[in-house]
Amino acid sequence: MILGIDTSTYLEELENGAVYRRDGKPIDPLDAFTANGVDWMRIRIWNDPYAADGTPYLAGSCDLNNYIRLGRLAKSKGYKLLMDLHYSDFWADPGKQMIPKAWRGLDGDGLADAVYEFTKHCLEEAVRADVAPEMIQVGNEITNGLLWPVGRLEENGQRGNYGTFCRIIAAGCRACREITPNAGIALHLERSNDQAVYQEFFTEMEKAGIDYDIIGASYYPYWHGTPEELFANLDACRHFGKQRMVLELGYGFTTAPYALDGQTQRLVIDADRACVPGFTEKYPITPDGQAAFIRDFLKLAKQHEIDGVFYWEPLWLPGKNICWASPAGQEYIGESGKSTANEWANQCLFDYNGNFLPAFSSFRKT
Numbered sequence: 027m028i029l030g031i032d033t034s035t036y037l038e039e040l041e042n043g044a045v046y047r048r049d050g051k052p053i054d055p056l057d058a059f060t061a062n063g064v065d066w067m068r069i070r071i072w073n074d075p076y077a078a079d080g081t082p083y084l085a086g087s088c089d090l091n092n093y094i095r096l097g098r099l100a101k102s103k104g105y106k107l108l109m110d111l112h113y114s115d116f117w118a119d120p121g122k123q124m125i126p127k128a129w130r131g132l133d134g135d136g137l138a139d140a141v142y143e144f145t146k147h148c149l150e151e152a153v154r155a156d157v158a159p160e161m162i163q164v165g166n167e168i169t170n171g172l173l174w175p176v177g178r179l180e181e182n183g184q185r186g187n188y189g190t191f192c193r194i195i196a197a198g199c200r201a202c203r204e205i206t207p208n209a210g211i212a213l214h215l216e217r218s219n220d221q222a223v224y225q226e227f228f229t230e231m232e233k234a235g236i237d238y239d240i241i242g243a244s245y246y247p248y249w250h251g252t253p254e255e256l257f258a259n260l261d262a263c264r265h266f267g268k269q270r271m272v273l274e275l276g277y278g279f280t281t282a283p284y285a286l287d288g289q290t291q292r293l294v295i296d297a298d299r300a301c302v303p304g305f306t307e308k309y310p311i312t313p314d315g316q317a318a319f320i321r322d323f324l325k326l327a328k329q330h331e332i333d334g335v336f337y338w339e340p341l342w343l344p345g346k347n348i349c350w351a352s353p354a355g356q357e358y359i360g361e362s363g364k365s366t367a368n369e370w371a372n373q374c375l376f377d378y379n380g381n382f383l384p385a386f387s388s389f390r391k392t
Contacts, residue, residue: 030066
């Protein structure tokens with residue numbers, strides 16, 4: 027079973043002075059991960075994460091250049107790469123899959139062509155820069171489709187539109203095979219405790235002849251139920267004959283907020299939203315609870331013959347200029363008026379001050 031990390035924001039952290047410490051001494055966290063047997067890095071790509079005046083959307087401003095720069099650093103330390111193509115200018119997830127600014131007005135066939143050309147371009151540039159990925163995600167958390175509304179699969183509880191969706195996905199997969207024929211192709215969903223949706227989705231992929239290798243899932247207990255539900259779902263997917271991976275995993279070490287510029291910052295998972303009945307009693311959201319959750323999760327993953335597990339943004343410390351979205355980014359996705367600070371900092375494997383947490387030691391090959 028491979029172990030990986032998504033550290034797409036890491037260069038932005040370093041550029042803003044982040045320091046990671048163990049026993050009070052600065053360390054290189056990427057080297058520390060490889061010592062644990064972690065040797066894959068997942069890096070997201072947004073098409074154009076900048077406003078018209080050049081203002082970055084932040085959260086890593088994860089364009090192709092960021093992938094190449096971070097990929098070179100990762101390769102120098104022995105990592106294999108997973109290129110995570112969002113096909114959006116900013117965050118793409120089950121609640122938003124926005125058509126990139128440059129692709130607005132295109133129909134299904136036009137978007138399929140755009141996805142093909144963009145995927146091909148990213149991979150050609152990666153090959154040229156000697157950071158070709160060993161795995162590629164065609165879309166990010168595409169349970170409800172991508173490139174809304176054209177490629178949307180679910181609206182108001184009704185699912186459909188697989189014909190258009192599959193034309194778009196097939197185009198991305200075709201570009202992957204042409205440029206990097208030996209790389210694995212992953213299709214990545216969330217809602218990872220929902221067997222009915224996974225069976226529907228991957229049956230439709232089978233019927234459409236979509237060329238892919240990996241069934242990928244996100245798993246966050248706050249939203250996706252128990253590990254037993256997740257693994258029952260992934261076990262039920264065995265008959266599709268694909269590798270099965272958890273491409274995003276996370277759990278908190280505290281529900282206490284942090285202060286930045288004298289203000290208390292909101293967290294995605296805080297004291298009001300962290301309670302999972304029967305689960306947080308076993309795995310309290312504390313440093314030791316986080317460590318126990320990760321240790322037990324990896325044991326279960328191995329028992330269920332899962333092919334890979336990636337921890338999401340374990341190095342995303344809070345700090346000045348470290349944002350989940352700049353005001354420009356918020357405006358782009360229609361979520362203006364919120365705090366722009368890092369809302370995910372309590373799910374790192376380092377505390378708010380960059381100190382090594384027990385969970386870091388749990389995320390290792392055994």
